[in-house]
């Protein structure tokens with residue numbers, strides 16, 4: 649992916665934090681390496697967007713106990729993010745602004761949904777807030793971040809990926825890096841915290 653750009657926040661910007669939940673961080677059932685490191689960084693983005701009175705969306709993996717992605721149901725993953733459990737709660741330490749909007753996905757047993765846009769409410773929410781540019785961070789780079797960014801670009805949104813606010817599962821070494829490069833070639837730009845101009 650190309651290097652990070654500088655950007656000033658504008659009226660139709662929004663922050664989308666993807667699946668930063670207890671099961672995906674240290675001590676969870678499907679921990680993403682070094683995911684804990686992004687929590688303070690994401691909190692800083694949350695503070696900046698709050699200060700600018702810009703909308704903040706938090707998505708969450710919200711599976712039934714017999715979800716098709718679980719190993720015992722023939723899927724690829726250990727059980728994780730079962731709706732209503734501690735593992736499915738937003739990660740301890742992540743700031744959750746009162747007015748943040750929550751999007752739940754992959755909520756039915758027979759459907760995997762890596763993209764936030766698989767939830768019809770995602771686009772409705774973005775439209776109701778007249779969002780044009782989305783700043784996307786969270787977990788995991790090559791799954792829910794990648795598919796969400798790909799779909800957002802298809803829908804015409806301008807995308808900034810928070811390069812310092814994502815982490816990859818890396819089932820194979822380099823998966824995260826490859827996903828970052830792929831998002832870039834699809835038209836997403838990369839940003840870091842210091843690149844948001846005051």
Ligand code: VGL
Nearest residue numbers: 667709725787788791792
């Ligand atoms: C995710 C694996 C399984 C993700 C969700 O949020 O990237 N990855 N379920």
Ligand code: ZN
Nearest residue numbers: 709717729754
């Ligand atoms: Zn899942």
